[in-house]
Amino acid sequence: MIKQYDYIIIGAGCAGLSLLMRLLDKNAGAKVLLVDRTEKNTNDRTWCYWEKEAGYFDNIVYRKWNELNFCDDDGYKQLSMGDYAYKMIRGIDFYTHCFNRIQQAPGVAFQTVEIQAVEVTGKHCSIKAAGHTIEAAAGFVFSSIPDKAEAGSNIISLLQHFKGWIIRTTGNSNIKPCLMDFGVDQSAGTAFVYTLPLDENSALIEYTVFSSTVLQDAQYDNALKNYIEHILQIKVYAIEHTEYGVIPMTNQRFPFYKDGMYHIGSAGGQTKPSSGYTFSFIQKQSADIVAALKACECLKQNNPAPRFRLYDSILLKILHDNIMPGKAIFSRLFQSLPAHKIFKFLDNETTPAEELSILNSMPAKIFLPVAIRQLIKQLRD
Structure with a gap:
């Protein structure tokens, strides 16, 4: 006999669990089948994001910074963050919080x-796994498993790939919180280091590259070692934790509903193409889905205004073709404008009038021809 559920969620990552928590807010007795390939009991990732107010997961925020810096050839600049705070949630804290709640929800399997x-097919869902198949039925099936990347003349794709170490020093490390430090070699692509002090003696040091291909593991290690020992001048330290990740940066259109499933998270287009940030967009999507379910409305993707896809495509094209170095682009942006305006822009929340100052900070002779070509392609899509 096929078991009946209200919802099936495939993937117990950020998107699947964020949606499930809100579904349980709506109905604590909801019958939900949650499926993933792992138990989610390791600290396998870290989510960082900016936010103005207390967010849905604020009670599990591990660290928060009200001040950030930006660093290029001119040295450190303290960013004007306005009402924004920069927040970090550790994967293990997120999973523990969600699964503690799941254990209290008798309807969740x-x-x-x-x-x-x-x-x-209709309300019937077959989840094929090694050696067996799970047969279930539900009114709604949500999946955070991405389809294969598409190829096409209008699709521009890069990878944001990174390796981070949490290091512990013997004395006060004096590491500044820095969103982007471009004082590293740029031969591998648009490369920067991201530093977040966790306490007086420990910090997350993350080496990040925007390029078409990932590096060898030793290249990340060498970049991190060089930055810590030669730029930060820290000679004695222990590596307490390592994380590695690859985030697709693409202007590919992702379907919200396809093959009987609603696609959520990165699989549903919730990764910002030009920055790789995902966490905040997942929270918005999850809230929108549950609000529609509460109101008995059809589920639909709340896509940002088309101009934001155009802005993303312009930057991706310039970075992909190396028309202007990424270091120069981000330096102009953060040296010209307060960070709170940039954060709002990257959240797709600015008005056209607010966007003028951002667009004017870039060299027109480089950006305008690319913008015209990308606009024509977007209109033809």
């Missing part, structure tokens, strides 16, 4: 399987 394929 969690299964770990190596998912190979998912087929939805």
Whole structure:
């Protein structure tokens, strides 16, 4: 007999769990099947994001910074953040918080399987795994598993790839919180280091590159070692934790509803193409979905205004083709404008009038021809 659920959620990452928490807010007794390939009991990632007010997951924020810096050839500049704070949530804290709540929800069933394929026909869902198939039925199926990347003349894709170390020093490290430090070699692509002090003796040091291909593991290690020992001048330290990740940066259009499933998270286009930031967009999408369900409305993707996709495409094209170095672009941006305006812009929340100052900070002779070509392509899509 096929078991009946209100919702099936495939993928217990940020998107799947964020949605599930809000679904339980709506109905604590909801019947939900949650499926993932792992138990989610390790600290496998860190989410960082800017936010103005207390957010949905504020009670598990690990660290928060009200001041950030930007660093280029002119040295450190303290960013004007306005009402924004920069926040960090550790993966293990997020998973623990969500699964503690799941344990108190009798209607939620969690299964770990190596998912190979998912087929939805009407309300029937077949989740094919190694050696067996899960057969279930639900009114709504949500998936955070991405489809294969598309190729096409109008699609521009880069990778944001990074490796980070949490280091502990023997004395006060005096590391400044820095959103982007471009004082590193740029031969691998647009490269910068991201530094977040956790206490007097420890910090997250993360080496990040925007390029078409990832690096060898030793290249990340060498870049981190060089930055810590030669730029920060820290000779004695221990590596307490390592994280590595690859985030797609693409102007590809992602379907919200396809093959009987609603696609959420990065699979549903919630990664900002020009920055790689995802966490805040996932929270907005999750809230929108549950609000529509409460109101008995059709679920739909609340896409940003088309001009934001154009802005993303322009930057991706310039970075992809190396028309202007990424270091120069971000330096002009952060040296010309207060960070709170940039954050609002990257959140797709600015008005056209507010965007003028951002657009005017870039050299027209470089950006305008690219903008015209990308606009024509977007209109033809």
